[in-house]
Amino acid sequence: GQQLNQSPQSMFIQEGEDVSMNCTSSSIFNTWLWYKQDPGEGPVLLIALYKAGELTSNGRLTAQFGITRKDSFLNISASIPSDVGIYFCAGQRTSGSRLTFGEGTQLTVNP
Amino acid sequence: GAVVSQHPSRVICKSGTSVKIECRSLDFQATTMFWYRQFPKQSLMLMATSNEGSKATYEQGVEKDKFLINHASLTLSTLTVTSAHPEDSSFYICSARWTGEGEAFFGQGTRLTVV
Numbered sequence: 201g202q203q204l205n206q207s208p209q210s211m212f213i214q215e216g217e218d219v220s221m222n223c224t225s226s227s228i229f230n231t232w233l234w235y236k237q238d239p240g241e242g243p244v245l246l247i248a249l250y251k252a253g254e255l256t257s258n259g260r261l262t263a264q265f266g267i268t269r270k271d272s273f274l275n276i277s278a279s280i281p282s283d284v285g286i287y288f289c290a291g292q293r294t295s296g297s298r299l300t301f302g303e304g305t306q307l308t309v310n311p
Numbered sequence: 312g313a314v315v316s317q318h319p320s321r322v323i324c325k326s327g328t329s330v331k332i333e334c335r336s337l338d339f340q341a342t343t344m345f346w347y348r349q350f351p352k353q354s355l356m357l358m359a360t361s362n363e364g365s366k367a368t369y370e371q372g373v374e375k376d377k378f379l380i381n382h383a384s385l386t387l388s389t390l391t392v393t394s395a396h397p398e399d400s401s402f403y404i405c406s407a408r409w410t411g412e413g414e415a416f417f418g419q420g421t422r423l424t425v426v
Binding site: 233243288301302306 | 317343345352353354357402406414415416417418419420422
């Protein structure tokens with residue numbers, strides 16, 4: 201079953217606002233990944249994090265790998281309508297192991 | 312990023328028939344491919360992991376005789392839903408990885424409807 205706690209479950213924001221979501225775990229992960237899924241599509245990789253403390257940006261997106269290796273957050277700055285979708289965090293414990301997914305954050309951006 | 316192509320994107324089949332879904336890595340060799348099932352408004356549920364040339368490893372509760380997985384080459388894995396029933400209707404997604412570490416790239420998903 202799922203072992204990553206992702207929050208919030210949903211967010212309703214105005215265009216232009218910043219967004220923050222996070223994932224926490226009771227156990228350590230060596231890799232954290234953030235994906236976005238549009239309706240009827242597969243998830244698309246946004247950011248991959250490999251080192252504790254790492255802070256990585258991809259355009260308006262910024263993600264950090266928590267120092268304890270038990271959490272990660274994703275920030276979206278200056279949101280736009282096309283940011284709408286479901287965002288998933290995923291963790292990998294060791295090289296070669298499966299990914300564990302969070303429950304997802306449904307983001308709605310009002311123009 | 313790497314490209315994973317999944318086909319078909321939608322399929323409707325009659326109860327009792329079998330359906331095959333293909334997952335191809337287009338620009339890399341996938342040492343491992345994964346098959347997921349996703350219900351509406353829920354997260355991805357891993358069904359099985361397959362490595363090229365070996366038998367797939369199924370998650371607990373997933374019937375291996377019902378969901379046949381073949382990973383015959385480094386660029387192709389197939390999922391066959393045998394004797395499909397309406398409760399098998401779902402969104403099936405594959406992903407592929409070329410190294411053991413981290414990034415897995417997903418296909419577009421297949422919406423299966425069994426009538």
